[in-house]
Amino acid sequence: MLRTLSLAVAQSPVALVITDALGQVTYVSPRFTAMTGRVPEEIPDLGAFAQTFAEPGSDPAREMWRVLSGGGTWHGELPARRRVAGGPGGFFWASVTVAPVLGEDGGITHVVGSIEDITERRQAEEHIRRAQKMQAVGVLAGGIAHDFNNILTAILGYSHLAFDSLPEGTEARDDILQVTIAAERAKSLVQQLLTFSRKEKVGREMVDVRGVVREALALVQPTVPHDVTLRFLCDDGEMPVLAAPTQIHQVVVNLCKNAVDAVSGEDVSVDGGGPCADAVFRARMIVVSLVHATVATPKVLPRALLNPGRYICLTVADTGCGMDGALLERVFEPFFTTKAVDKGTGLGLAAVHGIVADHGGVIDVVSAPGEGAAFSVYLPRHDADGSRRAVDRGRRGGRGRVLLAGEERTMLGMAGRLLRMQGFRVVASANSRRALALFTIAPERFDLIVLEQGNAAQTWRLLTLARAFAAASPGVPILVCADPGSDLEGAAMEAAGVTRILRTPVVPDEFVTLAGRLVQERQTQQALAESREA
Secondary structure, three states: HHHHHHHHHHHHOEEEEEOOOOOEEEEHHHHHHHHHHOOHHHOOHHHHHHHHHOOOOOOOHHHHHHHHHOOOOEEEEEEEEEOOOEEEEEEEEEEEOOOOOOOOOEEEEEEEEEEEEHHHHHHHHHHHHHHHHHHHHHHHHHHHHHHHHHHHHHHHHHHHHHHHHOOOOOOHHHHHHHHHHHHHHHHHHHHHHHHHHHOOOOOOOEEEEEHHHHHHHHHHHHHOOOOOOEEEEEOOOOOEEEHHHHHHHHHHHHHHHHHHHHHHHOOOOOOOOOOHHHHHHHOEEEEEEEEEEEEEOEEEOOOEOOOOOOEEEEEEEEOOOOOHHHHHOOOOOOOOOOOOOOOOOOOOHHHHHHHHHHHHOEEEEOOOOOOEEEEEEEEOOOOOOOOOOOOOHHHHHOEEEEEEEEEOHHHHHHHHHHHHHOEEEEEEOOOOHHHHHHHHOOOOOOOOOEEOOOOOHHHHHHHHHHHHHHHHOOOEEEEEEEEEOOOOHHHHHHHHHEEEEEEEEHHHHHHHHHHHHHHHHHHHHHHHHHHHOO
């Protein structure tokens, strides 16, 4: 039995270290050496054992003895370094338990320390924690999206109206412009939250990513300090990708903003000197590049795996202070930021990661302290069948009669004014039943129906209302201004007779352009039908 017990201890997956009552080590199991890379001679006593798992500046041995002297058992989960011959080794997480062995008189005769490698469990817990954080973001986004987007719609709409009504060169017109810019920033923040929660429904189209990047850089350029050089390098030839242009635009802006903060020294403190301080005195430069990339076999990147295929690679590199391994581990984590409280939300890079993944792409980052950073985004190249779809931007203006129905009086008032300014005749009602009754009496009087969604939880009510309008007159287009969190795609939308969906907050130009296009299509259909009858 004693031999069996000895073999069990020696071969246990849990490492064991036994000391006498004074803390002098009397036994070290082979598992301890395999786990830590330290031979028994390096662990003469309990203090040396404790230092194996100690964080810099800590003294766990003192705490262990305090607990042991009271007859208790000490337990903790600590980071440890695994020593590897010929290499730097690596960190792992250890669950350490130190317990007294009591004699018949109740005194301590020995101390037993057990160590278990719990790295996989900690990593799994970390993944769960990140998933829960993402879920929390989704709950937050869903909770505020509707009300906040309606507020932004009103701000953007009425600012647009006020801006157009003021003469050029006046201070009031400039003030209104700043209000609009602030509202656009707020809209961008909500879109980042919705990107995380996967509630933002964005259409994809084939675009040449060069144009999107150039437009984004034109927006970024004014924010770049005068002593920072921004360069753009691009391969020849078309760079088609199947993407949502607004989201790719967001990727470029966020990566460039991150690079500007890095070269400006705003994301870290350099007061203590070292590589980050040296980086401040190097040439401040941001290089944005677009290149064609072909991968024949799976390619292992520093922080990602790139499958075979043809890609468009967007890289944003800076000469900032760079990042160490700990920062690289968390760089895409939501709400993680090294900036001051009023300087960043911790959503920018996480939003970039979510957008790239949602487009079937891969993002990688290479960085080291004092060496800057380079973020590379690989987007699958989209090779069309040779035909190119023309982008119909529509025409503003036109005449027609529009019926507005919704619960938000502010939004109805703003939408009505925008449409009237473009020559439309508008009938608005905050009572959906009254609006349906007006339409049912004389559906031929209207060329377009605009429905505003009450909230994401009442999607069924919106679809029911749309179905009633469509049943009264199937030919009249229905435009829905929908909550970003609502699921109004596919068969349900088609069955309800909804023609198009515009996600809130509604951008004034986009709204009137789309309304004009739908009215024009309706009037064209009516003209063709009348010509056939004639």
